[in-house]
Amino acid sequence: GAVVSQHPSRVICKSGTSVKIECRSLDFQATTMFWYRQFPKQSLMLMATSNEGSKATYEQGVEKDKFLINHASLTLSTLTVTSAHPEDSSFYICSASSRGGEKLFFGSGTQLSVL
Amino acid sequence: GESVGLHLPTLSVQEGDNSIINCAYSNSASDYFIWYKQESGKGPQFIIDIRSNMDKRQGQRVTVLLNKTVKHLSLQIAATQPGDSAVYFCAENLSSTGGFKTIFGAGTRLFVKA
Numbered sequence: 001g002a003v004v005s006q007h008p009s010r011v012i013c014k015s016g017t018s019v020k021i022e023c024r025s026l027d028f029q030a031t032t033m034f035w036y037r038q039f040p041k042q043s044l045m046l047m048a049t050s051n052e053g054s055k056a057t058y059e060q061g062v063e064k065d066k067f068l069i070n071h072a073s074l075t076l077s078t079l080t081v082t083s084a085h086p087e088d089s090s091f092y093i094c095s096a097s098s099r100g101g102e103k104l105f106f107g108s109g110t111q112l113s114v115l
Numbered sequence: 116g117e118s119v120g121l122h123l124p125t126l127s128v129q130e131g132d133n134s135i136i137n138c139a140y141s142n143s144a145s146d147y148f149i150w151y152k153q154e155s156g157k158g159p160q161f162i163i164d165i166r167s168n169m170d171k172r173q174g175q176r177v178t179v180l181l182n183k184t185v186k187h188l189s190l191q192i193a194a195t196q197p198g199d200s201a202v203y204f205c206a207e208n209l210s211s212t213g214g215f216k217t218i219f220g221a222g223t224r225l226f227v228k229a
Binding site: 003006032034036041042043044045046049050051062078093095102103104105106107109113 | 123
Protein backbone atom coordinates (compact mmCIF):
# COMPACT_ATOMS: atom_id res chain seq x y z
CA GLY A 1 0.00 0.00 0.00
CA ALA A 2 0.90 3.65 -0.27
CA VAL A 3 3.25 4.85 2.46
CA VAL A 4 3.59 8.37 3.77
CA SER A 5 6.53 9.13 6.02
CA GLN A 6 6.43 12.10 8.39
CA HIS A 7 9.33 13.47 10.44
CA PRO A 8 10.02 14.26 13.15
CA SER A 9 7.53 12.29 15.23
CA ARG A 10 8.03 14.54 18.20
CA VAL A 11 9.63 17.94 18.65
CA ILE A 12 10.04 20.23 21.63
CA CYS A 13 11.08 23.80 20.97
CA LYS A 14 11.36 27.14 22.71
CA SER A 15 8.82 29.87 22.12
CA GLY A 16 9.81 32.09 19.20
CA THR A 17 11.71 29.45 17.25
CA SER A 18 10.65 27.89 13.96
CA VAL A 19 10.01 24.21 13.38
CA LYS A 20 9.96 22.34 10.08
CA ILE A 21 7.97 19.14 9.58
CA GLU A 22 8.57 16.93 6.55
CA CYS A 23 6.10 14.71 4.77
CA ARG A 24 7.22 12.27 2.09
CA SER A 25 5.34 9.86 -0.13
CA LEU A 26 7.61 6.84 -0.40
CA ASP A 27 6.08 4.73 -3.16
CA PHE A 28 3.78 7.00 -5.11
CA GLN A 29 3.66 10.51 -6.56
CA ALA A 30 1.67 12.78 -4.28
CA THR A 31 0.13 15.42 -6.49
CA THR A 32 -1.81 16.81 -3.55
CA MET A 33 -0.81 16.95 0.10
CA PHE A 34 -2.93 18.02 3.02
CA TRP A 35 -1.90 19.27 6.46
CA TYR A 36 -4.10 18.74 9.49
CA ARG A 37 -3.87 19.79 13.12
CA GLN A 38 -5.38 17.83 15.98
CA PHE A 39 -5.80 19.00 19.56
CA PRO A 40 -6.23 16.42 22.35
CA LYS A 41 -9.53 14.53 22.24
CA GLN A 42 -10.65 16.44 19.17
CA SER A 43 -11.03 15.76 15.48
CA LEU A 44 -8.59 16.54 12.69
CA MET A 45 -8.87 20.09 11.42
CA LEU A 46 -7.71 20.77 7.88
CA MET A 47 -5.16 23.57 7.76
CA ALA A 48 -4.19 23.71 4.10
CA THR A 49 -4.04 21.87 0.81
CA SER A 50 -1.03 21.98 -1.46
CA ASN A 51 -0.66 20.88 -5.04
CA GLU A 52 2.82 20.20 -6.36
CA GLY A 53 4.36 23.34 -7.78
CA SER A 54 1.52 25.61 -6.66
CA LYS A 55 0.90 27.82 -3.68
CA ALA A 56 -0.97 26.19 -0.85
CA THR A 57 -4.65 26.89 -0.26
CA TYR A 58 -5.27 27.69 3.40
CA GLU A 59 -8.47 27.10 5.32
CA GLN A 60 -10.26 30.02 6.88
CA GLY A 61 -8.61 31.14 10.08
CA VAL A 62 -5.22 29.56 9.35
CA GLU A 63 -2.43 32.12 9.08
CA LYS A 64 -0.43 31.47 5.92
CA ASP A 65 2.53 33.55 7.13
CA LYS A 66 2.74 31.51 10.32
CA PHE A 67 2.30 28.07 8.75
CA LEU A 68 4.50 28.00 5.67
CA ILE A 69 3.84 25.11 3.31
CA ASN A 70 6.14 24.08 0.50
CA HIS A 71 5.34 21.30 -1.98
CA ALA A 72 8.27 21.54 -4.30
CA SER A 73 8.28 17.96 -5.57
CA LEU A 74 5.86 15.10 -6.10
CA THR A 75 7.19 13.29 -3.07
CA LEU A 76 7.88 15.99 -0.49
CA SER A 77 5.89 18.65 1.32
CA THR A 78 7.06 20.63 4.33
CA LEU A 79 5.20 22.59 6.98
CA THR A 80 7.16 25.25 8.85
CA VAL A 81 5.65 26.67 12.01
CA THR A 82 7.28 30.09 12.28
CA SER A 83 7.83 31.86 15.59
CA ALA A 84 6.08 29.07 17.45
CA HIS A 85 4.17 29.84 20.64
CA PRO A 86 2.72 27.53 23.29
CA GLU A 87 -0.73 27.74 21.68
CA ASP A 88 0.75 26.15 18.55
CA SER A 89 1.44 22.98 20.53
CA SER A 90 -0.57 20.28 18.80
CA PHE A 91 -0.42 17.05 16.80
CA TYR A 92 0.26 17.86 13.14
CA ILE A 93 -0.58 15.23 10.53
CA CYS A 94 0.13 15.23 6.81
CA SER A 95 -1.63 13.20 4.16
CA ALA A 96 -1.26 12.71 0.46
CA SER A 97 -3.24 11.61 -2.54
CA SER A 98 -2.08 10.53 -5.96
CA ARG A 99 -3.21 12.02 -9.27
CA GLY A 100 -6.92 11.32 -9.72
CA GLY A 101 -7.11 9.58 -6.37
CA GLU A 102 -9.68 10.46 -3.71
CA LYS A 103 -8.28 8.39 -0.89
CA LEU A 104 -5.81 9.93 1.53
CA PHE A 105 -2.77 8.20 2.94
CA PHE A 106 -1.63 9.59 6.25
CA GLY A 107 1.70 10.13 7.90
CA SER A 108 2.22 9.08 11.50
CA GLY A 109 1.97 12.62 12.82
CA THR A 110 4.25 15.08 14.64
CA GLN A 111 3.65 16.04 18.24
CA LEU A 112 4.82 19.63 18.64
CA SER A 113 5.36 21.01 22.13
CA VAL A 114 6.31 24.68 22.44
CA LEU A 115 7.73 25.70 25.80
CA GLY B 116 -10.23 25.01 9.37
CA GLU B 117 -13.41 23.09 8.88
CA SER B 118 -14.21 20.36 11.36
CA VAL B 119 -16.35 19.66 14.32
CA GLY B 120 -14.16 20.42 17.30
CA LEU B 121 -16.16 18.61 19.92
CA HIS B 122 -14.88 16.33 22.64
CA LEU B 123 -15.18 12.74 21.56
CA PRO B 124 -18.23 10.66 22.44
CA THR B 125 -17.46 7.17 23.69
CA LEU B 126 -18.87 3.76 22.86
CA SER B 127 -18.08 0.83 25.14
CA VAL B 128 -18.76 -2.73 23.95
CA GLN B 129 -18.04 -6.23 25.13
CA GLU B 130 -15.52 -8.29 23.18
CA GLY B 131 -17.33 -10.37 20.61
CA ASP B 132 -20.33 -8.06 20.34
CA ASN B 133 -21.08 -5.97 17.27
CA SER B 134 -20.34 -2.24 17.33
CA ILE B 135 -22.22 0.48 15.52
CA ILE B 136 -20.67 3.91 15.20
CA ASN B 137 -22.73 6.74 13.74
CA CYS B 138 -21.84 9.95 11.97
CA ALA B 139 -23.70 12.87 10.46
CA TYR B 140 -22.13 14.67 7.52
CA SER B 141 -22.68 18.23 6.47
CA ASN B 142 -22.74 18.61 2.70
CA SER B 143 -25.44 17.06 0.55
CA ALA B 144 -23.17 17.47 -2.49
CA SER B 145 -20.48 15.16 -1.06
CA ASP B 146 -20.12 12.04 -3.15
CA TYR B 147 -17.38 10.10 -1.39
CA PHE B 148 -17.19 9.07 2.25
CA ILE B 149 -14.51 7.32 4.25
CA TRP B 150 -14.15 5.77 7.69
CA TYR B 151 -10.78 6.06 9.42
CA LYS B 152 -9.40 4.45 12.58
CA GLN B 153 -6.91 6.36 14.70
CA GLU B 154 -4.88 4.82 17.48
CA SER B 155 -3.29 6.97 20.13
CA GLY B 156 -0.36 9.03 18.84
CA LYS B 157 -0.72 7.82 15.26
CA GLY B 158 -2.14 9.02 11.98
CA PRO B 159 -5.53 7.81 10.75
CA GLN B 160 -5.79 4.45 8.98
CA PHE B 161 -8.23 3.83 6.15
CA ILE B 162 -10.97 1.30 7.01
CA ILE B 163 -13.62 1.44 4.29
CA ASP B 164 -15.14 3.88 1.85
CA ILE B 165 -18.43 4.33 0.01
CA ARG B 166 -19.68 6.44 -2.88
CA SER B 167 -22.95 8.33 -2.83
CA ASN B 168 -24.48 6.04 -5.46
CA MET B 169 -24.37 3.18 -2.95
CA ASP B 170 -26.13 2.68 0.36
CA LYS B 171 -24.11 -0.21 1.72
CA ARG B 172 -20.62 -1.60 1.36
CA GLN B 173 -19.03 -4.51 3.16
CA GLY B 174 -15.44 -5.27 3.99
CA GLN B 175 -13.78 -7.74 6.27
CA ARG B 176 -15.76 -7.55 9.56
CA VAL B 177 -16.86 -3.98 8.69
CA THR B 178 -19.90 -2.60 6.92
CA VAL B 179 -20.64 1.01 6.04
CA LEU B 180 -24.19 2.23 5.55
CA LEU B 181 -25.06 5.51 3.89
CA ASN B 182 -28.40 7.29 4.21
CA LYS B 183 -28.31 10.31 1.94
CA THR B 184 -31.80 11.41 2.88
CA VAL B 185 -30.75 12.28 6.40
CA LYS B 186 -27.02 12.69 5.66
CA HIS B 187 -26.02 9.87 7.95
CA LEU B 188 -23.24 7.30 7.86
CA SER B 189 -22.69 4.34 10.09
CA LEU B 190 -19.85 1.88 10.59
CA GLN B 191 -20.66 -1.59 11.81
CA ILE B 192 -17.89 -3.76 13.23
CA ALA B 193 -18.73 -7.42 13.64
CA ALA B 194 -17.34 -9.50 16.52
CA THR B 195 -15.47 -6.56 18.01
CA GLN B 196 -11.99 -7.36 19.29
CA PRO B 197 -9.71 -5.57 21.79
CA GLY B 198 -7.55 -4.45 18.86
CA ASP B 199 -10.50 -2.48 17.54
CA SER B 200 -10.21 -0.07 20.48
CA ALA B 201 -9.42 3.30 18.90
CA VAL B 202 -11.04 6.53 17.76
CA TYR B 203 -13.13 6.26 14.61
CA PHE B 204 -13.75 9.18 12.28
CA CYS B 205 -16.03 9.52 9.32
CA ALA B 206 -14.86 11.88 6.60
CA GLU B 207 -16.36 13.39 3.47
CA ASN B 208 -14.69 14.69 0.35
CA LEU B 209 -15.74 18.17 -0.73
CA SER B 210 -14.90 19.80 -4.02
CA SER B 211 -12.23 22.43 -3.64
CA THR B 212 -9.99 24.68 -5.72
CA GLY B 213 -7.68 22.37 -7.59
CA GLY B 214 -9.50 19.18 -6.64
CA PHE B 215 -10.97 18.13 -3.31
CA LYS B 216 -10.48 18.31 0.41
CA THR B 217 -11.30 15.75 3.06
CA ILE B 218 -13.21 17.00 6.08
CA PHE B 219 -13.39 14.91 9.25
CA GLY B 220 -16.35 14.42 11.54
CA ALA B 221 -16.23 14.60 15.31
CA GLY B 222 -15.08 11.06 15.96
CA THR B 223 -16.12 8.34 18.39
CA ARG B 224 -13.87 6.56 20.86
CA LEU B 225 -14.51 2.83 20.95
CA PHE B 226 -13.58 0.87 24.08
CA VAL B 227 -13.68 -2.92 23.85
CA LYS B 228 -14.00 -4.71 27.16
CA ALA B 229 -12.39 -8.12 27.38
